[in-house]
Amino acid sequence: MKILALDTSSIVATVAVMDDDRLIGEYIINHKRTHSQKLMPMIKALLESCEVTMKDIDIVAVAKGPGSFTGLRIGVATAKGLAHAQNIPVVGISTLDALAFNMPFSEGIICPILDARRNQVYTAVYKWENKDLYSIEKPAAMSIKELVEKLIERPEKVTFLGDGIEANREYLIERLGERAVFSPNSVKMQRASSVAELAMEKAKNGEIQNYFELVPTYLRKSEAERQYEEKMKRCGNGES
Known part of the structure; x- marks a missing residue:
């Protein structure tokens, strides 16, 4: 079974081909968010x-979110x-699941953090x-x-990875001390x-899914949707 996998949920664009248990090839580009221009050429x-x-591809797999809208x-x-x-099936994979999978058999717990803007991160614990x-x-x-x-309540070391690390590294060290561990750069970002x-x-x-059934996982509304709702509220207040 051959799988073509892709992940464009952040600034990273990454594509891989796997044949059963053998990874045949993988491309990773961590430079500018121009996925519309570089994904198909990759x-x-x-x-x-x-x-x-x-x-030759039997299934197309994709990181379905959360991440960049x-x-x-x-x-x-x-x-x-x-x-x-x-006319082949698809499989959608959580971006956070895939990030955590970058750290196989780690001790303690794994906590991917992605920049969600508005002073929030997309995260989960594994x-x-x-x-x-x-x-x-x-x-x-959150x-x-x-x-x-949430993490302070647990006793284990916590391995962090994802593009939310740099903005929060000092705070994580301050609050968690030696319990805060940061992944190597080679596995910190998404990998197809x-x-x-x-x-x-x-x-x-x-x-597996039919391609009709596959939808992104956003976790929250986009900036455009929030701005529209705020505008509608203001308009409503002005009319009352």
């Missing part, structure tokens, strides 16, 4: 380098378009047990202070290979 180049065509739309739309063209990754706090958008209050491996497990369990 896919084309990777397939050519791996000597694979879309006709624009990035998610591009990634999910691309995955749906590719799957539609080849733990490895018997070679399986379990979610112990569901994905949510302030870093709210997250730390993690999306592919998680998708492979789901596919083996029959957890």
Whole structure:
């Protein structure tokens, strides 16, 4: 079974091809958020380098969020378009699940944090047990202070990864001390290979979707939606 996986949920654009348990190739670009320009060329180049065509792909997997609203739309739309063209199924993977999967068999707990703007992060908490990754706090958008209050209640070391680290590193160290551990740069950001491996497990369990069913996971409303609602409230107040 060959899987084409992609993740454009942040500034990182990453694409991978996996054949059963073998990673054939992976591209990662962490430079500017121009996914609409670089994603399809990346896919084309990777397939050519791996000597694979879309006709060889059995499933398209994509990070479905949370993350950048624009990035998610591009990634999910691309995955749906590719799957539609080849009439193959898709698998949507949580961005946070895939990030946590970057740290296999870590001790303690794993806490990916993604910049959600408006002084919030997208986050969840995971733990490895018997070679399986379990979610112990569901994905949510919250302030870093709210997250730390949850983590303080637990005794384990916490491994952080994701693009929310740099803005919050000092605060995390201040509140958690030596319990705060930060992942190496090579696994700190999204990797399509993690999306592919998680998708492979789901596919083996029959957890696949028709491309019509795949939708992004946003966790909260976009900035444009919030601004529109605020504008409508102001207009309503002005008329009353």
